[in-house]
Amino acid sequence: QVQLVESGGGSVQAGGSLRLSCVASGNLPSRTGWFRQAPGKERVGIAVLYSEDGSTFYADSVVGRFTISQDKVKNTVYLEMNSLKPEDTAMYYCAASPFVAGWSVADVPIFTYRGQGTQVTVSS
Numbered sequence: 001q002v003q004l005v006e007s008g009g010g011s012v013q014a015g016g017s018l019r020l021s022c023v024a025s026g027n028l029p030s031r032t033g034w035f036r037q038a039p040g041k042e043r044v045g046i047a048v049l050y051s052e053d054g055s056t057f058y059a060d061s062v063v064g065r066f067t068i069s070q071d072k073v074k075n076t077v078y079l080e081m082n083s084l085k086p087e088d089t090a091m092y093y094c095a096a097s098p099f100v101a102g103w104s105v106a107d108v109p110i111f112t113y114r115g116q117g118t119q120v121t122v123s124s
């Protein structure tokens with residue numbers, strides 16, 4: 001069982017930046033990622049990282065603005081968010097899976113382990 005704890009959410013104006021952190025209770029699983037859920041909407045995967053080689057993949061809506069990264073020493077995954085838009089407002093969740101094969105960014109919401117979420121609010 002892996003525990004994930006997110007932090008770093010907050011309120012910013014459009015165009016601003018935030019960095020989310022996700023600390024795992026043990027070694028980072030093979031796949032880690034972030035998904036978000038806005039009120040009344042479905043969960044949407046936005047970024048996934050392959051621990052073994054650092055490969056990253058993103059949803060079209062955040063390409064060029066968000067960056068996922070890892071620090072294996074600290075067992076931490078980050079989500080750097082730049083040029084934030086009001087439509088980025090949502091609860092952001094960290095997720096992880098110990099399984100390697102077949103995952104895409106769209107699968108992040110169904111990963112085995114999830115954190116409790118951190119709220120991001122972007123005002124216009």
